[in-house]
Amino acid sequence: MSRSFPARLTALCAAFALSAAACASAAAALPSHAPVQHVLLVSVDGLHANDLARYVAAHPASALAQLAAQGIDYTNAHTVSPADSFPGLLALVTGGTPAATGVYYDDSYDRALAPPGSACRRTGARVRFDESLDKDDGHGHTVLDAAKLPRDPRHGCAPVYPHDYLRVNTAFEAVRDAGGYTAWTDKHPTYELIEGPSGHGVDDLFLPEIGGNYEGLNKGLSTPRGPTGGPERASAQTHEITGSLARTEAYDDTKARAVINEIDGRTHAGDAAAAVPNLFGLNLQSVNVAQKLYGYRDAEGALTPGLDDAIGHIDALLGSFVAELDRQHLRDDTLVIVTAKHGNGPIDPARLRKIDEARLVRAIDQAAPGQLAQLTTDHGALVWLRDARATERVAAALRARSDTLGIADVLSGEPLALRFPSPERDSRTPDLVIVSRDGVIYARPNDGKLAEHGGFHDDDTHVALLVASPKLAGAGRSVSWPVSTTQVAPTLLAALGLPPDALQAVRLEGTAVLPDLDWPAANAPARAAQAAQALHVAPAAPAAH
Structure with missing residues (x-):
């Protein structure tokens, strides 16, 4: 155009x-x-x-x-x-x-x-x-x-x-x-x-x-x-x-x-x-x-x-x-x-590791059934919830599964507000940010790509x-x-x-x-x-x- x-x-x-x-x-x-x-x-x-x-x-x-x-x-x-x-x-x-x-x-x-x-x-x-x-x-x-x-x-x-x-x-x-x-x-x-x-x-x-x-x-x-x-x-x-x-x-x-x-x-x-x-x-x-x-x-x-x-x-x-x-x-x-x-x-x-985003979805849904509004994944993940009151419950569940889900950190609450406007004040800010471990890409295991972007690394x-x-x-x-x-x-x-x-x-x-x-x-x-x-x-x- x-x-x-x-x-x-x-x-x-x-x-x-x-x-x-x-x-x-x-x-x-x-x-x-x-x-x-x-x-x-x-x-x-x-x-x-x-x-x-x-x-x-x-x-x-x-x-x-x-x-x-x-x-x-x-x-x-x-x-x-x-x-x-x-x-x-x-x-x-x-x-x-x-x-x-x-x-x-x-x-x-x-x-x-x-x-x-x-x-x-x-x-x-x-x-x-x-x-x-x-x-x-x-x-x-x-x-x-x-x-x-x-x-x-x-x-x-x-x-x-x-x-x-x-x-x-x-x-x-x-x-x-x-x-x-x-x-x-x-x-x-x-x-x-x-x-x-x-x-x-x-x-x-x-x-x-x-x-x-x-x-x-x-x-x-x-x-x-x-x-x-x-x-x-x-x-x-x-x-x-x-x-x-x-x-x-x-x-x-x-x-x-x-x-x-x-x-x-x-x-x-x-x-x-x-x-x-x-x-x-x-x-x-x-x-x-x-x-x-x-x-x-x-x-x-x-x-x-x-x-x-x-x-x-x-x-x-x-x-x-x-x-x-x-x-x-x-x-x-x-x-x-x-x-x-x-x-x-x-x-x-040597660090490349692929984890299906469906595993993130299951972990979030188990912690707060029906509350996942949007999950955006690549070399990290952004999470929006339908009810902000579920945020810390979801964060705790993700941290508890950090090894299997390839998570280095989960930002929510005050740590998130230090980086972005608080989701309580801004309609667009994610409720949680998932920082993946170095080399972890959230993608299907048979996806042929060797690299991705979208994270914090x-x-x-x-x-x-x-x-x-x-x-x-x-x-x-x-x-x-x-x-x-x-x-x-x-x-x-x-x-x-x-x-x-x-x-x-x-x-x-x-x-x-x-x-x-x-x-x-x-x-x-x-x-x-x-x-x-x-x-x-x-x-x-x-x-x-």
């Missing part, structure tokens, strides 16, 4: 056949003193900090190595937890944790919403924002089926789209509100979430479904070959694309072509002139799939051939972005950020974060002190000359810009504004939930 851009801009770029750089200049209404006029944000899902370090060391001529030489590598960056795609993406583009965004997972629960088709006669609804909501619009396009969406009794029982569910604004909205032009590409139609509460944060939105046969990617393909030449490994339960590294790489290529078109001053499809986005980017899935299909060699994270192949494929795509920016004379004016929504674990293949959260620009002073450095991926959002706004506290989550949680980004003296006004925002983030009252 896509959002139309201003007609006057279309006419200007097309009528005068402007170059990408000229069209970008004509469109940009952002501060002229900003360090850069464009930010390209790339989420390589699954990419750990260690993966980046190993790949760069082994491939010193790679695009990633060249970006590292022009940038700062934050080697101790962590995403939010639970480390799922939705909260991980929102960390990057809102500056907030789930406590601020209200989004804990792509499959969660809200006590204040009503189930689909219930006419709002009762409250308490599963909030499932994944490919299960897809439908064909009759014209060959995949859209969201409103009949499957939860309903909001407080707003006329209207369907709640993903962007409605987000409680704070996004960097895309902030850039667009400042007169800029935005674009984003991701893996499901439900990622219209990134539009933000306004529903209009992204001018050019492209969301090809990874769970489907998009644009014939699977047509005519024989059994894919793995990196060692043998038949490619597939998990027991897969989508057509994500069960194959080769097909996932082809899918990523489709999305990468959209970014190339945008750099060239076209819409993502390449069929009309547009501004080069001030803020744009995409999500890439090849590394995520390779980690699940091939895993790692050892506990130190040595790359298997399949995973090395996947990172190499991503590296080639990044190289094509940089080359196109150079060709369009936009490289010096573009900040490139390479990071990940989440990692995957366990890295150590370092393997889930310790991700790559590389910020690169030819304009950065003192580039080629590593920063080893802890930073959060939530700091990406205020940083990209500051790089575009905009106030980081234009983001509501930045104000709510006091999120600072990334440290050690030193722009040259020519950008002194923007640097001063950035420093002021980092030191004096305006406080804000918590949003009413």
